[in-house]
Amino acid sequence: MNENHAKVCTSPEWAEHIQTEILPVVTRDVELGKEMLEIGPGPGAATEWLRHKVARLTAVEVDEPAAAILEDRYAGTNVEIVTGSAAELPYPDESFDSVGSFTMLHHVPTVALQNKILAEAFRVLRPGGVLIGSDSLASTGLHEFHEGDTYNPVEPASLLPRLQTLGFDAVTIIVDWTVKFIARKPGPEES
Numbered sequence: 001m002n003e004n005h006a007k008v009c010t011s012p013e014w015a016e017h018i019q020t021e022i023l024p025v026v027t028r029d030v031e032l033g034k035e036m037l038e039i040g041p042g043p044g045a046a047t048e049w050l051r052h053k054v055a056r057l058t059a060v061e062v063d064e065p066a067a068a069i070l071e072d073r074y075a076g077t078n079v080e081i082v083t084g085s086a087a088e089l090p091y092p093d094e095s096f097d098s099v100g101s102f103t104m105l106h107h108v109p110t111v112a113l114q115n116k117i118l119a120e121a122f123r124v125l126r127p128g129g130v131l132i133g134s135d136s137l138a139s140t141g142l143h144e145f146h147e148g149d150t151y152n153p154v155e156p157a158s159l160l161p162r163l164q165t166l167g168f169d170a171v172t173i174i175v176d177w178t179v180k181f182i183a184r185k186p187g188p189e190e191s
């Protein structure tokens with residue numbers, strides 16, 4: 001991430017935004033279960049909130065220094081930090097009750113790789129499990145904010161067919177100043 005992210009995504013204001021304007025909305029009607037996976041935790045704004053909602057939270061972060069900071073912070077807690085790419089999750093099928101992805105998909109350089117990450121989320125979810133997430137909407141300001149960094153914002157209208165194609169059902173897409181999404185892996189009796 002560039003310097004802009006280092007300032008904004010580590011700030012208390014960003015944590016408050018994620019924790020009061022995003023997470024309560026995408027979890028309102030959702031059962032997160034006991035075991036949750038977060039992908040792309042970055043400085044951990046969502047991690048800190050989510051870890052109090054589940055018994056065990058695993059977070060997979062591709063950036064080694066970012067992962068190392070979180071590993072130190074959450075040593076001895078219910079959070080396990082793993083360094084690696086969410087495009088190749090080191091977990092068997094049906095390992096988690098829920099998966100969360102916040103402000104990370106636009107940092108993935110291609111739509112194909114974003115789809116691979118969403119497919120991995122589907123694979124590791126238990127039947128009946130849920131994917132929740134959010135991302136920033138494309139804008140000139142956001143593009144400038146990402147100078148020297150990956151910038152590949154999600155087209156909100158594409159998310160419904162992309163998630164359905166992967167097998168998710170009960171897909172909800174909320175578009176306001178961000179895009180938020182909630183999608184379910186069909187239960188055992190439905191797949």
Ligand SMILES: C[S@@+](CC[C@H](N)C(=O)[O-])C[C@H]1O[C@@H](n2cnc3c(N)ncnc32)[C@H](O)[C@@H]1O
Nearest residue numbers: 040041042045061062063085086102103104107
């Ligand atoms: C803008 S930060 C968002 C951090 C946090 N989720 C939030 O909302 O504040 C995006 C994070 O996604 C991570 N990331 C990008 N591609 C990834 C991948 N393939 N697997 C795991 N993490 C990834 C980046 O390293 C970065 O830490």
